[in-house]
Amino acid sequence: MAGISSLWQDDYWLLVMQLYMRKPVGLKRMYSRQMVDLSIELHLPPSFIYEKMFDLRNGATPFLSSLMQRYKDNPRRLRADAAKVRSMMGFSCASAFYDGVEVKETFEKDFSQIPHCEPLTPVALILVLDLYFRLTPITMVASTPEVEELARLIGVKARVVEDVLNVYQILDPYLNRQEFMVTPLLQPCQQIWQRYGNGSIEQLAALAAQLRDYYA
Template sequence: MAIHPLWTDDYWLLIVQLYQKSPAGVKSEYSRPVVDLALELHIPPKTLQEQMVALEEHATPSLQRLWDTYAENPRRLARDVKRLRQMAGFGLGNAFYSGMDMTLPFEHDYLPIDAEQKLTPVMLTIILSLYFQLMTNTMVSETPEVQDMARLLGLKPEEVVDVLKIYQTFDPILKREPLPHSPLNDEAKQVWQRYSNEAPEVLTTTVERLKEYFKGCA
């Protein structure tokens, strides 16, 4: 398995802590704890999940020693993780690439589109799945499915409706007038173009995975 260039063996402590987070075990790459740690380290969630698998299998003698040292000593683990996070440069590995855009695709997907709002490309993707489930006249804040979506994503129903209205402008059947260019409109258009020509199950499967990040936080 190729290791990400920003990985350091010090991060194994974080993998132990992540693995032991209730319920203990290997976490999905789409779960909030994995994604949040990935954003912190600038390392893809899939890599962190693979490291959890290696830890669970005690794949090397050093991992076995790590497990023996920390698995039954949560206080020591918490202390050493705290010390690690206080180290100069922690989570700033991409500083070594100063002047280069090192934003990874997964980071782009989970970060706010701009400073003016909290909507992310992941949220836009999930709302797109709702768009294809509703009739146009039900894309209003009073619709239960809209309210459920807002609750899941931590948004107001009106914010979900605003995104649904943006998608209406891309729908060739509706022939709505296009909206002015803006970071939100442009990102929504990219999401629309990514999935509108795919088989419906592609979007459905993707959204079911992405929803893992929000479950338990609604």
């Protein structure tokens, strides 16, 4: 976390406050689309931004209490000063700001579309993996209500979710399916399986429950 903290600047408090003050005013869900968008903008993970927003809400320091008092009843001033921060940091013209600068992507990749598998993202594959552990192979078909519901949530056809579930069946060592599959889904699904498929199902379920907020 120390490395992440080094990327934080006090000017960013205004951007966090601006999101906090957006209606409905208050602490936003960690993986809501607004939180993720700000995280990607600042190249800081949603969990880090969430902690900052939590500190802001609680007035964790005299500085934060003073900052809240200064802006809470003056949205115009907050909007203007937040815009100034973005302009100074180059966020209003990101391509120019990062021109020639190598940005180390971390969590951002999870929310980016997978090449040749659009519009699927690693986050969507995580949600499908969570569903995988809730179904039996015979129910991993497009007509299953849970498959249809998840497809609607992530904005794809149910058959696409079924295709991902089929890939996970190939990767599942407990099924021991000796099949050969050629699909662009294989490598990204393999990466998600390596991250979560052999770990705690309960932890995966908890993460998936939070990630669903991104599509709400």
